[in-house]
Amino acid sequence: MKKIILSSLIVLTLGLAACGNSGTKNTDATSGTETSTSEVTKKEVTITDGNGEITVPYQPKKVVIFDNSALDTINVLGLKDVVIGAPTSNLPSFLTDFETVESAGGIKEPDLEKINAMQPDLIIISGRQRDFLPDLEKIAPTIFFEVDSTDTWNSIQHNALAIGQIFGKEAEVEVALGDLELQIAETKEKAEASGEKALVVLMNEGELSAYGKGSRFSIVHDTFGFKQSDENIEASTHGQNVSYEYILKQNPDIIFVVDRTKAVGGDQSETSLADNDLVKDTNAGKNGKVIVLNSEVWYLAGSGLESLKIMLEDVNQAFK
Known part of the structure; x- marks a missing residue:
């Protein structure tokens, strides 16, 4: 009788132990670390990019x-080590960590043959490579990220969180975005309190374009809170062509300058807006508020976690 009771207790104990181990935790026999079963078995993740929903590999190793x-x-x-290819000849200086990565072609013309040989798990592109999307999709799942110029900050957050979702780094992204949101709120409060009107101008070898809300650099106004000096600027990716006379007529209190020539190379003989006599006669010129932005960041990046910090530092020069 005692043997029967003892056997029953052993069976019951083993049964309880088995139930206790049937949850969502597995222990690595070599490291002793616990891993969520859902993380071990997760192979894919579905996000939304500029073209809609797309399913891609979870935590890809070759991107x-x-x-x-x-x-x-x-x-x-x-996550630098997952990047196996990039347009290395067009990297902003703050991304020099990727200079040793294999070149995947030019920023406007991916090298399809080379990319195919790399056998990536995932490809991520922006608007500059959009025409190559069908060809890139034949090589690997391809994400197209864009920033909605009519809803800049929400769009930027969406893209960053999508990257976090792909790599299992949602919590880290949320913390970084929370810090940025605080900095943005401080900048916006200062901009609105100042009452100063700003004009964003892109220079390209002497040619000038102005940008307002709904356009490429709308973040200055719709996110950072600077009032426009001209509320009627045409909303356009390439901006509204303007002259020095236009700038004088608008008489902005602040002029933010994006120098495309410095970002991509070219003739830099006419790249100093502040030295123009008509610009000198504006409020911005008289008060030393013709601010040259970090053109590499604003023109070649502009919506990443580090680039946003640089952009905030740039516009905050207006308050010094």
């Missing part, structure tokens, strides 16, 4: 990236 903002965010998240 080719043409979108500098995505490259920026991945770098901040400590």
Whole structure:
């Protein structure tokens, strides 16, 4: 009788132990670390990019990236080693960590043959490579990230969180975005309190374009809170062509300058807006508020976790 009772107790104990181990935790026999079963078995993740929903590999190990903002965010998240290819000849200086990565072609013309040979698990592109999307999709799942210029900050957050979702780094992205949101709120409060009107101008070898809400650099107004000096600027990716006379007529209190020539190379003989006599006669010229932005960041990136910090530092020069 005692043997029967003892046997029953052993069976019951083993049964309880088995139940206790049937949850969502597995222990690595070599390291002793516990791993969620859902993380072990997760193979894919579905996100939304510029074209809609797309299913891609979860935590891909080999990624080719043409979108500098995505490259920026991945770098901040400590995921540099997953990047096997990028347009290395067009990297902003703050992304020099990727200079040793294999070149995947030019920023506007991916090298399809080379990318195919790399056998990536995932490809990430921006608008500059959009025409190549069908060809890239034949090589690997391809994400197209864009920033909605009519809803800049929400769009930027969405893209960053999508990257976090792909690599299992959602919590880290949320913390970084929370810090940025605080900095943005402080900047916006200062901009609105100042009452000063700003004009964003892109220079390209002497040619001038102005940008307002709904356009490429709308973040200055719709996110950072600077009032426009001209509320009627045409909303356009390439901006509204303007003259020095136009700038004088608008008489902005602040002029933010994006120098495309410095970002991509070219004739830099006419790249000093502040030295123009008509610009000198504006409020911005008289008060030393013709502010040259970090053109590499604003023109070649502009929506990654690190680049946003640089952009905030740039516009905050207006308050010094």
